Amino acid sequence: MIVVKAGGGAGLNWDGLAADLAVAAAFKPIVLVHGAHSGRDALAEALGRPVRTVTSPSGVDSVYTDEQALDIMLMAYAGAANKRAVASLQARGLNAVGLCGIDGRLWEARAKKDILVRENDKVKLLRGNLTGRVERINTGLLRLLLEGGYVPVITAPAISAGREIVNADADTAAALTALGLGAEALVFLFEAPGLLRDPDRPETLVREVSRGELDGAAAFARGRMAKKMMGVRKALEGGVRAVYFGDGRDAHPLSSALAGNGTVFR
């Protein structure tokens, strides 16, 4: 079993990824998790409701999500991106089925409606934020589909215990999915060559990271990369044998990552 998390950047080579997945699926069951932040941002802009980013007291940025932002997310992630991805896999002969974390309660999240944010050096409480942290994966639905010969293609949002739709981090969910299914490998593809010591200098690519080196490697990861590093730790500690970071813009994003052209965590 291989779980692949494809980032939501506009530069991701979906056709190349679909071609790679069609080959990989001949050898291993595949689960694809994906983002859609570039599509979401473009839609939000076009609708005159630009994405609102908030910063936690400790300096972590996140997207503030009200009902309208959630609708935009549903449209960009579960609508356009998810179904375009499914169609591109279908075109390569993979019998893909697209789902979001709400379907079959695939991604069960703990809601965190009231959050502390820092604005102009003041900390204040922001209410009604429809986000959460994925804590449980309904692997039953995934196993049912995998045993039926389908390739699950999964995206945000998630669902809370109170059965509300909540925005949630897909990197964490991908790591939990790999754990829940006992996957042997987890692959993160995004718009960078891998883990970089300096995000502006591709030549600072870190090729290999052992479990003992995780803390050191996590220290220079920022923003989205820091969330991926938490996913890496979760996955390795839970028994996933190897986690790969790779460049999603590559002609063959998956095979290139598995060949070690990005960062390999063991």
Add this chain to the structure above:
Amino acid sequence: MIVVKAGGGAGLNWDGLAADLAVAAAFKPIVLVHGAHSGRDALAEALGRPVRTVTSPSGVDSVYTDEQALDIMLMAYAGAANKRAVASLQARGLNAVGLCGIDGRLWEARAKKDILVRENDKVKLLRGNLTGRVERINTGLLRLLLEGGYVPVITAPAISAGREIVNADADTAAALTALGLGAEALVFLFEAPGLLRDPDRPETLVREVSRGELDGAAAFARGRMAKKMMGVRKALEGGVRAVYFGDGRDAHPLSSALAGNGTVFR
């Protein structure tokens, strides 16, 4: 097995429908098919790309669908409407799974890219229309989900034999789904009391239609209602015992329709 097709009008009572479905699911397996035309129209308008309607030489209106219109459709149907419907069923305790016709090639359609349209009394050929007619339902995926205890929630678009995304009529697909699954009942819910002899006069509601009366009843159905009547004919001829038309705006849309408050076809 009951297949329910809920229309995509803004007035549909989704909460009431979810409550009805939660009761019905205790007795029979349920498949929900739904539209989203009001959401699609609103999104298209907000994005400055209003829906373009074309008229066939014989006078039948349809929506012209290019790649951009398809993206809007994916967002409104498979994104917002589908996942909001799934969440409303989940909130009632039903383990719903949302799909569109692309997923698992659920709705296989014959593409009809080049169509004849009438414009200003001239007939011309319009190319690149991404629509199709659903001809085959992948009941295997539906049976897999139903046997796993899930409630499939399905919407457009469909997928062509060439693996392209195509817009397709959900009423026909709902009828074929009922046939393919051997459903005993098919229920169409929309923004009218049922089949009306005069669409402007609710008091002209037709209460019952036998198979022998189908031709006569179809004669006064126009537009969307004409497509539903073709679905009714397909379903009854294929062995579905009863088809119901009901008012989706009702406090209890499904139970009211099944109680015969709209139109019953046997």
